[in-house]
Amino acid sequence: MALAQAPLLEIDQLEVEFRTETGPIVPVRGVSLRVDAGRTTALVGESGSGKSVTSLAIMGLLPRPFGRVLAGSIRFSRRNGEVVDLATVPPRGMRAFRGSEIAMIFQEPMTSLNPVLTIGEQIAEQVRLHLRLGREAAKSRAVDMLGLVEIPDARRRADEYPHQMSGGMRQRVMIALAMSCSPRLLIADEPTTALDVTIQAEILALIDRLRRENDMGVLFITHNLGVVAEIADVVTVMYAGEVVETAGVRDLFHHPRHPYTRALISCLPEHALRGEDGRRVVQAIPGSVAGSLDAPGCKFAPRCVHAVDACQAAHPQLDAVEPTHFVRCDRWRAL
Amino acid sequence: MAGPMNEAPLVEMRALTKHFGRPPMLVHAVENVSFSVNRGEVVGLVGESGSGKSTIGRLILRAIDVTSGSIVFDGTPIEAMSQRALRPLRRRMQMVFQDPYASLNPRLRVSDIIGEAIDAHGLARGAARAARIAELLNIVGLEAGHAGRFPHEFSGGQRQRIGIARALAVEPDLIIADEPVSALDVSVQAQVLNLLQDLRLRFGMAMLFISHDLDVIRLICDRIVVLYLGRIMEIGPAESVCGSPAHPYTQALLAAVPRPDPDRPRIRRMLHGEIPSPLSPPSGCVFRTRCPYALEACASAVPPLRDLGDGRVIACVRDDIEFDVPV
Numbered sequence: 110m111a112l113a114q115a116p117l118l119e120i121d122q123l124e125v126e127f128r129t130e131t132g133p134i135v136p137v138r139g140v141s142l143r144v145d146a147g148r149t150t151a152l153v154g155e156s157g158s159g160k161s162v163t164s165l166a167i168m169g170l171l172p173r174p175f176g177r178v179l180a181g182s183i184r185f186s187r188r189n190g191e192v193v194d195l196a197t198v199p200p201r202g203m204r205a206f207r208g209s210e211i212a213m214i215f216q217e218p219m220t221s222l223n224p225v226l227t228i229g230e231q232i233a234e235q236v237r238l239h240l241r242l243g244r245e246a247a248k249s250r251a252v253d254m255l256g257l258v259e260i261p262d263a264r265r266r267a268d269e270y271p272h273q274m275s276g277g278m279r280q281r282v283m284i285a286l287a288m289s290c291s292p293r294l295l296i297a298d299e300p301t302t303a304l305d306v307t308i309q310a311e312i313l314a315l316i317d318r319l320r321r322e323n324d325m326g327v328l329f330i331t332h333n334l335g336v337v338a339e340i341a342d343v344v345t346v347m348y349a350g351e352v353v354e355t356a357g358v359r360d361l362f363h364h365p366r367h368p369y370t371r372a373l374i375s376c377l378p379e380h381a382l383r384g385e386d387g388r389r390v391v392q393a394i395p396g397s398v399a400g401s402l403d404a405p406g407c408k409f410a411p412r413c414v415h416a417v418d419a420c421q422a423a424h425p426q427l428d429a430v431e432p433t434h435f436v437r438c439d440r441w442r443a444l
Numbered sequence: 445m446a447g448p449m450n451e452a453p454l455v456e457m458r459a460l461t462k463h464f465g466r467p468p469m470l471v472h473a474v475e476n477v478s479f480s481v482n483r484g485e486v487v488g489l490v491g492e493s494g495s496g497k498s499t500i501g502r503l504i505l506r507a508i509d510v511t512s513g514s515i516v517f518d519g520t521p522i523e524a525m526s527q528r529a530l531r532p533l534r535r536r537m538q539m540v541f542q543d544p545y546a547s548l549n550p551r552l553r554v555s556d557i558i559g560e561a562i563d564a565h566g567l568a569r570g571a572a573r574a575a576r577i578a579e580l581l582n583i584v585g586l587e588a589g590h591a592g593r594f595p596h597e598f599s600g601g602q603r604q605r606i607g608i609a610r611a612l613a614v615e616p617d618l619i620i621a622d623e624p625v626s627a628l629d630v631s632v633q634a635q636v637l638n639l640l641q642d643l644r645l646r647f648g649m650a651m652l653f654i655s656h657d658l659d660v661i662r663l664i665c666d667r668i669v670v671l672y673l674g675r676i677m678e679i680g681p682a683e684s685v686c687g688s689p690a691h692p693y694t695q696a697l698l699a700a701v702p703r704p705d706p707d708r709p710r711i712r713r714m715l716h717g718e719i720p721s722p723l724s725p726p727s728g729c730v731f732r733t734r735c736p737y738a739l740e741a742c743a744s745a746v747p748p749l750r751d752l753g754d755g756r757v758i759a760c761v762r763d764d765i766e767f768d769v770p771v
């Protein structure tokens with residue numbers, strides 16, 4: 110691709126360190142990924158793999174003073190065309206991005222909403238901050254925002270408090286807050302994990318519609334491969350702090366290259382095999398991620414059915430299978 | 445399905461109803477629910493949050509009292525039994541919980557967590573007790589040498605195995621498992637699902653398996669009971685309910701489950717609107733406010749359970765619906 114547009118977000122070799130009582134840990138040590146305008150990149154991985162830490166690093170929200178970016182870059186294309194490395198922007202400087210160019214929604218909206226303000230007031234406040242609107246204009250913009258996220262009877266619901274709403278409605282409010290300043294990048298950290306499936310389907314459709322209509326890039330964090338297939342254009346799989354595979358969504362499901370990605374797809378209940386005794390055997394991955402963190406070679410080697418001695422020794426680099434498909438496994442050609 | 449048809453069910457619920465609080469804050473948690481679990485059978489209770497799944501589990505265990513209706517365990521009505529009279533039955537029903545972190549006492553060693561259950565029913569002492577604990581750890585795939593460790597030294601999946609060992613310690617006839625794999629990562633969830641199936645084959649106990657995850661339910665259960673707002677929508681064999689749902693709610697629930705298949709048409713939104721409050725459930729069919737097939741008649745009377753043959757029962761007045769959306 111000649112003259113390709115700069116990606117909206119491009120993370121390269123990100124490493125994050127936390128200082129803890131028992132010494133420093135590096136929960137993110139090899140994250141490279143990109144999000145393009147108008148497209149959704151899904152970041153998948155099991156609990157503790159470093160998905161949320163990655164998103165906090167992008168937002169400049171790593172807990173200070175214990176967390177910091179050790180190495181790597183987080184390049185972001187601003188609305189004015191300038192490309193900045195968010196990893197080097199000082200905390201005060203991040204305020205220019207957060208909420209205006211980059212917005213984030215979380216799994217549990219209640220913790221990010223103010224319990225003593227009506228949802229209309231909260232959105233109006235946000236809008237006034239960023240768009241410098243007057244009181245009345247902000248209030249009516251807030252009602253519009255609630256309509257945008259398909260909250261029925263928006264004028265009346267604007268006067269409700271967060272606790273009066275269901276989990277699904279609160280997540281819509283969070284999305285309205287995030288959208289109120291037309292961000293170029295939306296980071297969604299497991300926004301539907303706490304919701305029932307029928308409500309989840311609605312929220313996924315909503316996020317997808319907003320992405321399309323606003324040409325917004327979405328980094329969608331989830332551990333659910335069903336959700337990935339539903340919403341992603343590109344998928345980045347993490348294991349124990351590292352990206353192990355990145356591919357287009359069809360490619361990833363049809364031609365997974367990394368043994369971990371393959372195992373993750375195979376272990377879903379719907380891919381269970383019918384045993385002779387009537388059992389439906391799920392193809393579990395032996396062991397747990399706990400044994401992987403300190404592995405010197407490939408982090409997945411302790412659980413990998415394809416591992417050979419070399420895998421325990423040398424740490425594999427991300428290798429290009431195709432220009433848009435990367436895998437961190439030295440044996441991918443042989444498998 | 446296990447057990448000959450003429451054998452009495454292990455546990456049978458008849459018109460089970462549970463209300464919490466009092467008007468105007470009366471919660472209709474479980475309303476007129478009837479179903480049974482046969483010996484050796486795994487029955488799944490599925491429904492969205494607040495549909496009454498956990499409440500039914502707690503009612504059977506008599507952790508809470510029924511508002512009305514009856515629970516017959518192995519031929520004996522237990523809904524009004526004193527806690528004292530219940531003691532011998534307690535041993536025959538065991539619970540496995542969702543949260544492997546919260547359900548184990550952090551100050552007890554694994555040997556004491558499992559040993560407590562053994563002691564409570566006086567099942568073994570001394571060397572026999574220690575041997576039994578080692579055996580149980582073995583059965584659930586943990587090392588006997590781990591008996592001296594504390595819960596925090598184990599991963600989530602391992603803690604869930606400890607919870608299962610504790611339940612197995614008393615050789616129960618019925619295990620009530622409330623979202624036992626919901627807190628686990630898929631790779632670990634798979635291990636626990638395999639373990640539960642092994643145990644069932646090996647010991648033949650019955651299970652009431654509570655989950656909001658239809659894929660998991662379909663995998664592990666013989667029959668499924670689908671709940672919505674405290675009421676039964678559909679009952680039937682797992683494969684037929686999931687393969688060709690007969691009730692509009694079951695259909696919608698299945699259609700909403702995201703599938704790991706990128707070629708499937710994306711985002712089929714079927715249902716609109718919120719789940720109504722259990723404080724004021726809709727009249728007639730409780731699903732009618734979100735049902736795409738609702739008629740005026742659906743508001744007037746609660747649809748009675750209708751037998752479709754093939755072991756299937758649904759609560760829907762319409763028998764003319766052709767579902768056009770593939771599951």
Ligand SMILES: Nc1ncnc2c1ncn2[C@@H]1O[C@H](COP(=O)(O)OP(=O)(O)OP(=O)(O)O)[C@@H](O)[C@H]1O
Nearest residue numbers: 127129136155156157158159160161162163172332
């Ligand atoms: N403030 C912190 N201090 C120390 N360690 C932390 C901190 N926040 C996260 N970690 C550790 O970093 C690792 C990655 O955590 P992270 O929250 O990114 O996981 P995740 O992939 O989002 O998992 P989940 O699916 O459970 O949300 C974990 O081992 C976690 O314990």
Ligand SMILES: Nc1ncnc2c1ncn2[C@@H]1O[C@H](COP(=O)(O)OP(=O)(O)O)[C@@H](O)[C@H]1O
Nearest residue numbers: 464471473492493494495496497498499500722
């Ligand atoms: N102790 C209680 N007091 C009041 N309401 C309760 C209590 N326990 C459960 N409920 C209510 O009963 C309904 C069913 O709850 P539950 O059985 O926990 O649902 P599920 O397990 O299907 O998510 C919900 O509306 C819930 O809020």
Ligand code: SF4
Nearest residue numbers: 729732735742760761
């Ligand atoms: S009774 Fe009416 S509202 Fe209820 S499920 Fe059937 S068609 Fe829908």
Ligand SMILES: [Mg+2]
Nearest residue numbers: 160161162298
């Ligand atoms: Mg997280």
Ligand SMILES: [Mg+2]
Nearest residue numbers: 497498499622
């Ligand atoms: Mg529950």
